[in-house]
Amino acid sequence: MTAPTTGRLRVNGATLHYEVRGHGPLLLLIPGGSGGAASFDGIADLLAADHTVASYDPRGMSGSTLDDPRAEQHVAEHADDALRILDLLSPGEPARVFGSSSGAIAALHLLTARPERVERLVAHEPPVVEVLPDAPAHRALVARVQATFHAEGLMPAMAVFAEGLRKDGATAGQKAEAGLPSQAAARAERTMANLPYFVGRIVPGFMSYVPDTDRLAALSDRLVLACGQDSRGELAYRPAALLAERFGRELVHFPGGHTGLTTHPTEFGELLRKTLDA
Template sequence: MTTMTAGGLPVDGATLHYQVRGQGPLLLLIPGGTGGAAAFDEIADGLAAEYTVATYDPRGLGRSTLDDPEAEQHVAEHAGDALRLLDLLSPDRPARVFGTSSGAIAALHLLTARPERVARLVAHEPPVVEVLPDAAEHRALIARVRETFRTQGLMPAMAVFAAGLKKDGDAAEPKTEPELRLPPQAAARAEQTMAGLPYFVGRIVPSFMSYAPDVRRLGELTDRLVLACGEDSRGELPYRPAALLAERFGTPLLHFPGGHTGLTTHPAEFGERLAEALRA
């Protein structure tokens, strides 16, 4: 196994817990949801054969503590955290970046705000629903999630959120395909995932899914932007923004194995596809 070192980075309003393994040009992996650095445990060692791989817990999740636990969260602030890590670990040359889900939203903001610091970005299913023609419907979904969380609690809010992400006409029940039989390491992370859900639903979802990216600026940066989706996500809400942007920019849409959580359900194949995308 590749040797890993860990550190703590003070940033404005928080302290980030990060991990570094491997050597070579920097690759920063930005997780989505509540996964934190551990979400990349099953692919980071393989990538560390080519890169210095940095993973971290986003502020407010896992071991990255907030100075004010009740602080509101903002995409620009999370992108700034990623920039601080780039400046710490690769101060003299731009880095490769991978982000998934909410982490991909932060990564898109990083790219538009500081493009000179990003050599290549692979953005996997960023749910930037404001770019969609039916964005108003998704604003209503976010409002329903917030109100349900406030009045009924976490699990009812999660049910509303999950139903809103599905394809039109899909039943609300969870899928039972084999891909959702999680690998042992992923199953062991369930406790951390549950612990972070109130913060994610209450503060990350409303802020991040209300974020409108600078589409014009992204269109000027397609030489270093790879938009990606899951093979099994077609038609679902997290798939649609990246697909729409790729079509608008006239760039290929890269497909990863699995669905929105393909990193968890298909880690080996996901890591291989990411390595290919970073080399291209």
């Protein structure tokens, strides 16, 4: 793995840690969940063969610090962080963007707010559950997760969350652990350290987000909605599938499930390259 060039970027209310590899047109990778820039270690070198690949720790996670650690988190502010990185690294040209999970939600907002800065967006399993017909049930899930987190702590809250995301008897965490490559183990401690912030701030702020679907429909020629081929039936799969059908666009299936970029990095990275060039 090639060591990236790292930097610090001051944004509103936070300082972002970012990493850059390669040469060519800019590709911005926006991580999801409790991962940061390191979640792309398995695919960044492959993509850097023909792109300048930028990734970063979302505000409040890993190396990106908040001015106020208690601040509520909003999708629009996270999308503006991504915009600031685009303005820093590709000020004169629109960029390609990939977002995963909560990072894909931020990317969708970036596309609708500043479409002139996004050449093409691949959004992998954005859990924009407010577009679903059973959205009230998912609001109730988020409320249960928060109540459990504050009353019982992190791991009971994660159990409630995993139960709400799953489609069968294995939790999302168990599925992810089944095929993790060795380098993922080195990130486990950092990911665990981010979990309280993720559960307490990101989950309620992002899963209540309502995307501008009319605006997305108008911009759908530069939007690729993607899911894991093993995710069918899971909660994170359903919004992307619904929006792809609504917009009359192909739903692209990537290897693995919700965490396919970690469990199947080579295959995932190759398909992402092809999808960006399509």
